[in-house]
Amino acid sequence: MSSSEQRQKQFDLHRNKANTTRTSNNSGEKNVSPKSCKLQTSLEMQQPNVHRRAAGSNWLAATASGSENKVQVAKATEEGSAPESEPLTKSARTRQRKMAQRNRYLSMDCEMVGVGHNGQEDMLARVSIVNSVGHVLMDKYVKPRQTVTDYRTSVSGIRPHDIENAEDFATVQDEVVKLLHGKILVGHALRHDLAVLNIKHPFEHIRDTSRYKPLCKLVSNGHTPSLKRLTMAVLGQEIQTGEHNSVEDARSAMGIYNRIAADWEKHLEKKQLQQQRF
Numbered sequence: 001m002s003s004s005e006q007r008q009k010q011f012d013l014h015r016n017k018a019n020t021t022r023t024s025n026n027s028g029e030k031n032v033s034p035k036s037c038k039l040q041t042s043l044e045m046q047q048p049n050v051h052r053r054a055a056g057s058n059w060l061a062a063t064a065s066g067s068e069n070k071v072q073v074a075k076a077t078e079e080g081s082a083p084e085s086e087p088l089t090k091s092a093r094t095r096q097r098k099m100a101q102r103n104r105y106l107s108m109d110c111e112m113v114g115v116g117h118n119g120q121e122d123m124l125a126r127v128s129i130v131n132s133v134g135h136v137l138m139d140k141y142v143k144p145r146q147t148v149t150d151y152r153t154s155v156s157g158i159r160p161h162d163i164e165n166a167e168d169f170a171t172v173q174d175e176v177v178k179l180l181h182g183k184i185l186v187g188h189a190l191r192h193d194l195a196v197l198n199i200k201h202p203f204e205h206i207r208d209t210s211r212y213k214p215l216c217k218l219v220s221n222g223h224t225p226s227l228k229r230l231t232m233a234v235l236g237q238e239i240q241t242g243e244h245n246s247v248e249d250a251r252s253a254m255g256i257y258n259r260i261a262a263d264w265e266k267h268l269e270k271k272q273l274q275q276q277r278f
Helices: 003-030 034-057 059-079 090-102 160-164 169-180 190-197 213-220 227-235 246-277
Strands: 105-115 121-130 136-143 148-150 184-187 206-208
Touching: 105 169, 105 190, 105 246, 121 160, 121 169, 121 190, 121 246, 136 160, 136 169, 136 246, 184 190, 184 246, 190 206, 213 227, 213 246, 227 246
Parallel strands: 105 184, 184 206
Antiparallel strands: 105 121, 105 148, 121 136
């Protein structure tokens, strides 16, 4: 074979090889499945939405931030801590101060029954405590520790069924002590009430309407006045028209104190200053 024939043969071989490659590529493009085309189209349609979310409104950042907040709240809950409460408003603080002031001054009155020979000894049967505006904080009947020989119903208002299932003395006594702790105690003839309760209260924290001299001079020429006469003279109200009521009496004593509280407290301050000088 001549050299020209050999070159022609090699040229034909390369041309056939190139044609075969192009045919194979064309065949591959035609054999792409419809399912693959749909998948690719779907991905292309979804991709712009992702970009729009990210670029349009910080959606991804907000979602991530919300997730972090949820994790922090969950962690705080697990650790037992709670979100800090918002500070009280001015009106709420004012209400708190008023409530504390109302409960700083308490008025107490007790009703007794008689025990022992002819019922001559006093025994606690009822105790009532109100705050400075007359709201009842305690009103309980007490089971006497001894046999009652005189219920004194015409005065005390106590009847057998009132104390038959009443609370025991020690329980009520403990509640009274806790309630009066740190408070200014108002009442009438408190010495008797404290005695039947078998408790003590700081003298400087007592406001006894039966012992305040200006009140004694007002209705009884310096002698110990009755609560009934004081209430009529100071408040213009009539009480104790029949059986006594310890809630009514406690409210009356508090009403009298409130009416003259400013003068009473000034009198005590002046007295304390005089004592300090000596």
